Amino acid sequence: MGVVRPKLSFSALLPLALDLLLVLLAWWAAFWLRFNLDIPDEYLRVALHGAVLALPAHAAALWGLGVYRQVWRHTGLPELRRLVGAVLLGAVLTAALIFMARVADFPRSVLLLHPLLALLLLGAARVGQRLYFERHEGAARTGRPLLVVGTLNEAAAALRALKGSSQWRVVGIVSPLAAEQGRSLQNLPVLGDLSALPQACRAMGVRTALVASLPGSAARRDALLQSVEGGLTLLTLPQPDDWLSAGTEGPRKVQLEDLLGRAPVQLDVRGLSELFAGQTVLVTGAGGSIGAELCRQIARFGVARLVCVDMSEIAIYQLEQELRATHPQMQGLYYTANVREYERLRAIAAQHRPAVVFHAAAYKHVPLMEDGNEVEALRTNVLGTLHAARVAGEVGAARFVLVSTDKAVNPTSVMGASKRLAERVLQGVAAQWPGTQCVAVRFGNVLGSSGSVVPLFAAQIARGGPVTVTHPEMVRYFMTIPEAAQLVLQAGLMGRSGQIYVLDMGEPVKIVELARMMIRLSGQTEDAVPIAFTGLRPGEKLYEELLADDETTEPTPHPKLRVAKLGADGGLAAQVVEQWLQQAGPAPDAAALRAWLQTLVPEYRPR
Structure with missing residues (x-):
């Protein structure tokens, strides 16, 4: 042409x-x-x-x-x-x-x-x-006045994005760098540092500020704190993927992911394309937060057939509607099946012969699994993993990836111990099926995932509070759903059989600080929406451990992935689990269950 x-x-x-x-x-x-x-x-x-x-x-x-x-x-x-x-x-x-x-x-x-x-x-x-x-x-522009928060380089990028906008008129810049105070960019003055944001807005008659600083940066969080004092609305520019989404135009309101998120994950796009393009991929727990995002990410790499399995009818229906609209060329198959039913799972896999299996189906709510549902956690998290991994080996899948959790490290809850036992079971299956690369990936809390603290806080704030936090010193690691899913894909591509990958979760966040950020994002103050401390719940820890230091992990070619130094399991755990669960019946004694669990997970210390 x-x-x-x-x-x-x-x-x-x-x-x-x-x-x-x-x-x-x-x-x-x-x-x-x-x-x-x-x-x-x-x-x-x-x-x-x-x-x-x-x-x-x-x-x-x-x-x-x-x-x-x-x-x-x-x-x-x-x-x-x-x-x-x-x-x-x-x-x-x-x-x-x-x-x-x-x-x-x-x-x-x-x-x-x-x-x-x-x-x-x-x-x-x-x-x-x-x-x-x-x-x-500029003389004729009648858009609403706007301040840009960020360094001069970040502000320059924001000004390019806003060029030609009739809705906004930039009148000044607030920079976190002291060296940039008093300078100007495109005739726009730097009015001060972040502490001067409320005063600068009052002086310029501005009610809105655009945060151009990087996602997860301290400048974004500081801007949020200052915006509450000044009664400002904070905006940010969409990320590159958001520009491609229908109906996404121009600045949008700052969200929690913008404050706690980080720089985009660098993926081996070529390697993932070779892994998925033209292949069949099976995802269990496909209707959940992580499972659904895995399906979205996999679909982007040109998979020929995506087999989605979830026990929730409404969740799998919603996923079907979304993927049919966004990827009409992809063949999607949607099953309401339970990973605890081995024969059903094997029949689905035998029919489609997936090249890669991602196992995201799990029970993950710690207090719920701690009281009256202990056996359910074992049957889904451990037995379900055993079934999915065995099926992957039987149908000749090249790779099997287990989505695990930081709660499997020195667990104090049944849920955490069940996920650690699932990792051991996976290592045993890896030894039995050497043709299938079986790996596990651990990460912490995911912002906005089902059952996480974020939707709970949002509902409490909407009701006017109080926002309930278990302990003022409780900290957790957080990442966004897309980042977690992308790193799971990357680990699945890189992993060697029997390895357990640990994700770099960044800096831990105090739960009480998370609550304060959400209150301020809603436009409220702690006087209007108070925070109440309720005490630790059964099975909860103040600090989650990821085993991400040099003594307990080894580096990989990817900067955000490390391999845990853990011994492999010879397959004994899988045999013991099956036998015990068959004999335990529908309602085993909770104390006996915990005692038995400690024999297989010695680091498990019930709280």
Whole structure:
């Protein structure tokens, strides 16, 4: 497909004519400079002869390189680079024509001076027009005043994104860097640091601030604290993936993920494409928060067939509706099945022969599994993992990935111990099926996932409080749902059989600070929505451990993934689990269950 060039019309030829006038002016200026502003009479003929050759050469270069496909009023570096190329090409063509025409006594220094002068004039004309339109549009703009929060580099990116917006009018910048105080960017002053945000907004008559700082940065959190004092609304720009979403335009309100999220995960896109493209992938727990996001991410890599399994009818229905709309070309199969039913799971897998299996089905609510549901945690988390891993091995899947948790480290709850036992079971299956790479991935709390603290806090804030926090010193690791799913995919690609991967969860967050951030994001204060401390619940720990230090983990090629140094299981755990659960019946004694669990997970310490 060839380059589309402007049609020959008056509106297209007029800019060319104006440019050629500037080229001609530069031509005479080059001669004047060559002869100290006094061209001898004998060189006037040479200049005229050369101009006749230079004008068509530059016209051909400017038109041929598509300079007039660009809009002058929006001239930027890409347009100026194209202009430089056209002027240099015109200079080369001019020199070639002059040498071919054998113009006598032609001063060669003019051939060097002319393109410099022509570029100066043509560039100045474009920059001048852009400045004129920007000043004109700035004077006429009636959008709402807006402050930008971020460094000058971050503010520059935000200004580019807001360019042409009729809704917003940026009036100043607040920078977290002391060295940038008092400076300006595009005639916008840096009004102070983050502590000055409320005062700057009052002085400028602003009620809204756009946070351009990186997701998860301290500047974002500090801006939130200051916004409450000043009664401001905080906005942020969507991430690149959000721009592609339907209905996502321009700035949006700051969300919790923007405050606790981090820089995007760097994925091995080529490796994942090779793993998934044209393949069949099976996901258990596909209707849950992590399972559904895994399905979304896998679909992006061109999987041929995605087999989604979940025991919840409504969850699998909602996932089906979403994936049919977003990936109509993909063959999706949706089953309401339970991983505890081995024969049913094997029948589904045998029918579709998945190349990769992701096992996200689990019970994960600690207090609920701690009181009256202990055996359910074992049957789903341990026996379900054993079934899914065995099925993956039997159908010849190349990879099996277990989604585990930080609560499996030195567990104090039945849920945590069940996930640690599931890891041991997985290692045993890995030894039995060497053709299937079986790996586990541990991570902490996921923002907004079902059963997490975030939806609970949101509901409590909506009711006017109080927001219930178990302990003022309780801390947890957090990551966003997309980040967690992407790292699970990456670990599945990299992992060797029997390995347990630990995700870099960043810095831990105090739950009480999380509650305060959510209260402030809702536009409330702690006076209006109080925080109440209720005490630790059964099975809960103040601190979750990830085993992510150098003594207990080993690095991998990916900066956010490490491998836990844990011994492999020879398969004994799987046999013991099956036998004990068959004998335990529907309602085993809770104390006996915990005692038995300690024999298989020695680090388990019931609280």
